[in-house]
Amino acid sequence: MSRLSLNQWTTRRWTVADAVDGCVRHGVEAIGLWRQDVAEQGLDVTLKLVHDAGLRVSSLCRGGFVTGDDRDSAYDDNRRAIDEAAALGAACLVLVVGGLTGVVPDKPLGAFSRDLAGARERVAEALAALAPYAQERGVRLALEPLHPMYCADRSVLSTLGQALDLAKPYGPETVGVVVDTFHVWWDPRVYDDIARAGRERRIASYQVCDFLCPLPSDVLLGRAMMGDGVIDFTPLTEAVDAARYEGDVEVEIFNADVWEADPDQVMATMKERYAALIGL
Amino acid sequence: MSRLSLNQWTTRRWTVADAVDGCVRHGVEAIGLWRQDVAEQGLDVTLKLVHDAGLRVSSLCRGGFVTGDDRDSAYDDNRRAIDEAAALGAACLVLVVGGLTGVVPDKPLGAFSRDLAGARERVAEALAALAPYAQERGVRLALEPLHPMYCADRSVLSTLGQALDLAKPYGPETVGVVVDTFHVWWDPRVYDDIARAGRERRIASYQVCDFLCPLPSDVLLGRAMMGDGVIDFTPLTEAVDAARYEGDVEVEIFNADVWEADPDQVMATMKERYAALIGL
Numbered sequence: 001m002s003r004l005s006l007n008q009w010t011t012r013r014w015t016v017a018d019a020v021d022g023c024v025r026h027g028v029e030a031i032g033l034w035r036q037d038v039a040e041q042g043l044d045v046t047l048k049l050v051h052d053a054g055l056r057v058s059s060l061c062r063g064g065f066v067t068g069d070d071r072d073s074a075y076d077d078n079r080r081a082i083d084e085a086a087a088l089g090a091a092c093l094v095l096v097v098g099g100l101t102g103v104v105p106d107k108p109l110g111a112f113s114r115d116l117a118g119a120r121e122r123v124a125e126a127l128a129a130l131a132p133y134a135q136e137r138g139v140r141l142a143l144e145p146l147h148p149m150y151c152a153d154r155s156v157l158s159t160l161g162q163a164l165d166l167a168k169p170y171g172p173e174t175v176g177v178v179v180d181t182f183h184v185w186w187d188p189r190v191y192d193d194i195a196r197a198g199r200e201r202r203i204a205s206y207q208v209c210d211f212l213c214p215l216p217s218d219v220l221l222g223r224a225m226m227g228d229g230v231i232d233f234t235p236l237t238e239a240v241d242a243a244r245y246e247g248d249v250e251v252e253i254f255n256a257d258v259w260e261a262d263p264d265q266v267m268a269t270m271k272e273r274y275a276a277l278i279g280l
Numbered sequence: 281m282s283r284l285s286l287n288q289w290t291t292r293r294w295t296v297a298d299a300v301d302g303c304v305r306h307g308v309e310a311i312g313l314w315r316q317d318v319a320e321q322g323l324d325v326t327l328k329l330v331h332d333a334g335l336r337v338s339s340l341c342r343g344g345f346v347t348g349d350d351r352d353s354a355y356d357d358n359r360r361a362i363d364e365a366a367a368l369g370a371a372c373l374v375l376v377v378g379g380l381t382g383v384v385p386d387k388p389l390g391a392f393s394r395d396l397a398g399a400r401e402r403v404a405e406a407l408a409a410l411a412p413y414a415q416e417r418g419v420r421l422a423l424e425p426l427h428p429m430y431c432a433d434r435s436v437l438s439t440l441g442q443a444l445d446l447a448k449p450y451g452p453e454t455v456g457v458v459v460d461t462f463h464v465w466w467d468p469r470v471y472d473d474i475a476r477a478g479r480e481r482r483i484a485s486y487q488v489c490d491f492l493c494p495l496p497s498d499v500l501l502g503r504a505m506m507g508d509g510v511i512d513f514t515p516l517t518e519a520v521d522a523a524r525y526e527g528d529v530e531v532e533i534f535n536a537d538v539w540e541a542d543p544d545q546v547m548a549t550m551k552e553r554y555a556a557l558i559g560l
Contacts, residue, residue: 103493114511152493158467213433217497
């Protein structure tokens with residue numbers, strides 16, 4: 001159980017202080033933080049809370065969204081995110097790269113570009129701009145492929161193989177990848193790509209979360225507590241383990257019912273399901 | 281415009297007779313039929329209608345759903361579908377292979393299996409059982425990879441590459457693949473795989489349809505008229521053309537607004553958009 005990490009949005013109504021307390025109360029040794037919650041709590045206060053509680057910061061969510069037209073401000077924001085990850089000693093800064101240029105998540109389509117290849121090129125360019133900055137600060141960028149249903153609005157990075165190709169020019173300590181079960185479980189190549197990620201020492205984060213079926217009306221909330229959806233965690237966890245990933249295992253769930261529930265109950269369920277279904 | 285085909289569900293409230301009339305009225309030379317509508321109209325009547333109108337049947341939708349526990353009845357149903365495709369002289373029988381064993385589309389999860397690899401194995405087994413039957417009757421089975429968001433409930437076949445691997449043991453005249461823009465547009469490997477499909481002479485159907493963003497609450501209805509979503513059709517169509525696909529190009533749209541609209545208006549819009557955005 002020592003590798004279990006609470007991603008803060010699993011208990012979304014908790015502040016950083018609440019979540020840190022919750023981790024201590026439930027014996028969870030690591031936490032994945034979100035930038036906006038850290039900003040609300042204050043970076044210095046967060047650092048002190050996490051430090052005093054003896055928690056590891058398994059990830060900071062998130063940088064990315066680099067496919068838009070205003071690159072300067074996107075890159076600036078990512079540099080700030082890198083600084084925050086460095087201050088917090090986070091094991092990685094998760095990058096959700098962004099969708100097609102001009103597409104805004106959850107908004108009707110306005111002016112936008114259908115140039116998918118071009119948007120993907122922008123991700124490579126952003127990485128070239130940001131990786132040296134991250135490297136200087138000892139921060140590991142973690143490219144997160146998102147499920148293809150989010151390709152247009154959230155992430156033109158859709159598979160683990162694509163993430164590994166993007167990471168190639170950089171050292172594995174500077175650019176890694178996230179393996180999130182929700183996003184990759186369907187991929188016929190996922191086992192080959194996890195093995196490749198292991199050989200290339202790229203796995204920066206293993207996130208576990210189930211896939212709801214049928215999907216809810218807001219597909220962003222299709223994530224579920226392990227065991228409540230369709231994913232078989234055993235072969236994926238075994239593959240990540242065989243790839244010699246030794247970091248924390250984050251539980252990150254966006255789900256209306258989970259967010260409605262008592263966060264202490266959510267943590268208790270999370271621990272039970274983790275023990276039964278993940279067990280790393 | 282001579283290769284444009286109306287998939288019948290684009291004008292879903294029309295019967296087969298209505299849709300055949302519509303094609304004649306609008307100068308569309310081919311039609312993709314659905315089995316349940318053909319059954320309602322009667323197979324012989326349908327055959328006569330299509331023949332008298334001089335239409336090509338670009339596809340029959342659909343066989344498949346072979347991942348469940350009752351294989352005998354699934355295989356029987358597929359053999360009936362093959363017979364119908366043969367009777368109609370359809371260019372192919374589209375196969376939507378089915379999801380995880382026991383998962384029923386649009387229903388809450390009941391008893392089911394999380395064994396994704398096992399479900400995929402069942403597809404290979406079904407193909408081994410059905411391909412000889414199809415070959416004897418001169419019917420081409422067309423494996424349709426569905427968007428990964430349908431992996432659990434409708435199709436464990438998720439990419440074109442996977443479909444081509446499955447097709448490998450069979451002659452290209454017996455087992456081909458469907459390239460449906462909605463399902464494959466996000467795939468970083470799609471251009472390589474379309475080229476491969478061309479080399480292996482596997483493209484049995486090219487279906488065009490846009491991808492809505494944001495997705496509607498029922499993701500099955502996330503399909504849209506070309507131009508109303510996020511897909512850039514030009515590179516996909518060029519790739520299919522370069523792969524020397526010479527068959528019909530079906531417009532297949534499941535969309536609440538399109539189904540609500542006057543079917544004659546839908547056909548007029550379809551022709552305009554086809555000319556502007558596809559143009560094969």
